[in-house]
Amino acid sequence: MLTSSQIINMLNQAKVRPSVHRLAVLEYVANKQTHPTADEVFSAITSDFPSVSKTTVYNSLHTLVESGVLRELEIESGATRYDLALQLPHSHFRCTRCGHIYDMALPEGLDRMVSPGFRVDTTDLFFAGLCTECIALSEDNQSAS
Amino acid sequence: MLTSSQIINMLNQAKVRPSVHRLAVLEYVANKQTHPTADEVFSAITSDFPSVSKTTVYNSLHTLVESGVLRELEIESGATRYDLALQLPHSHFRCTRCGHIYDMALPEGLDRMVSPGFRVDTTDLFFAGLCTECIALSEDNQSAS
DNA sequence: AACATAATTGTAATGATTACAAAATTAGTA
């Protein structure tokens, strides 16, 4: 859980002016575990900032991605998700049943899979399947039927 | 390079009826190295089949994904890409400058990164960066400026 | 040939994202 002043520090370090809405956007993405979409960010901060527009949310997210504070996750079609860039590298697991996205470990040295002469800037490892809870649920359903 | 009869065999094995348009869609995706988008498939086969509709291309791609012949790649936002599923597992590298997508190696045992109790159905490893050619081009530009 | 099923089509709708220009806010400076 990051405090507002920690969020402001992140913006300052990234040389992004900490406007009210940018602060709200980053605070939500940073503290929410769900790798939210632009629309989820918009809905969430609307309660605190009823005047915020969706375009501002997009503008803020783009600015934060360009300045290296956030990362875009193209983990599923339909909507881009956003994740804090400034944390330990990790992979992502998406449960195809409940839709939750979980952080997982990421092995070192994956870049070595890329042919020599290529320059790797970003590495994304995505898994999809069923999470523990949904496996339990589907077993319940089976025994009930 | 797969022949038409090989493509038909793939459809038969997947228990998908080899209609004319499905054949054209699969043949294009299978033989093209570029992991095309639905729109690219549509544009490409329009020259051979002027009457084909975009909906048919989407229908065909979805049918082929559901039957396990093709795989969807959510490698970048904006459009889903399609790849043959029936080949050695591999990762993908996207050049952020020229947009080309290259097949790369995929290490074994990546599933072990996922917490116990989760069931992994698909694994995707994506890299982004600069390919050899684009690195050479940008060096040329630098020395020229 | 006749019937049932599957494939194909065209159009309209949806939903995420972007373009754009005007209005509001902020920072730096006199």
Next chain:
DNA sequence: TACTAATTTTGTAATCATTACAATTATGTT
């Protein structure tokens, strides 16, 4: 404090990939 320029924010309209849907056409089987 007031001025000016740059930045941020807003609202609306446009764009683009994808889907929904209902009508038409083609196919396989008796």
